[in-house]
Amino acid sequence: AQSVTQLGSHVSVSEGALVLLRCNYSSSVPPYLFWYVQYPNQGLQLLLKYTSAATLVKGINGFEAEFKKSETSFHLTKPSAHMSDAAEYFCALATAGGTSYGKLTFGQGTILTVHP
């Protein structure tokens, strides 16, 4: 069975500091991994996705993530936090094969707070 674990339900950084949100996965088959962002009272928006083409994936708003198979990790980073980055972030794993194709398993979410 697939699973996703996000380490840290809350992360707080200062504006301009590095953002690091951690995600570890478990999958018996090659994974497809996604990071989504959710702003208050809104739906989820895709930040970036890993589909085996490249281990370092660049997304929107300056975010990027690196797929590390040996560590079963897909951590999200941004060099310099901005106040507008404050939101909840979700890591998700997709399955492939059969009718369950594309089903997402989500992590518990990490709330990012950015201090001035």
Place this chain on the structure above:
Amino acid sequence: DAGITQSPRHKVTETGTPVTLRCHQTENHRYMYWYRQDPGHGLRLIHYSYGVKDTDKGEVSDGYSVSRSKTEDFLLTLESATSSQTSVYFCAISKNTGTPDEQYFGPGTRLTVT
């Protein structure tokens, strides 16, 4: 933005009453999903559809049913609402052509069962 709407956006209902939530898409995507979002649990899949009249259960399907009679509409029904079904419900769509594609999410429906 992907053309996904959910209705109603907010609903308060009493325990034991039936409730139907609607998801409508204008993208002609094959796959549609219903999730519920609860604090500390992320999003959990309730049911999904891989084509018209083709549906299957997700991880938290008890107490819910779905129907998809047209490509563009995916209905979620709570046959007899309970307080544990108070949640925010999200619909999502995806093409899933070749490899698993990203899902596009609707704005959500906040359901309160009293």
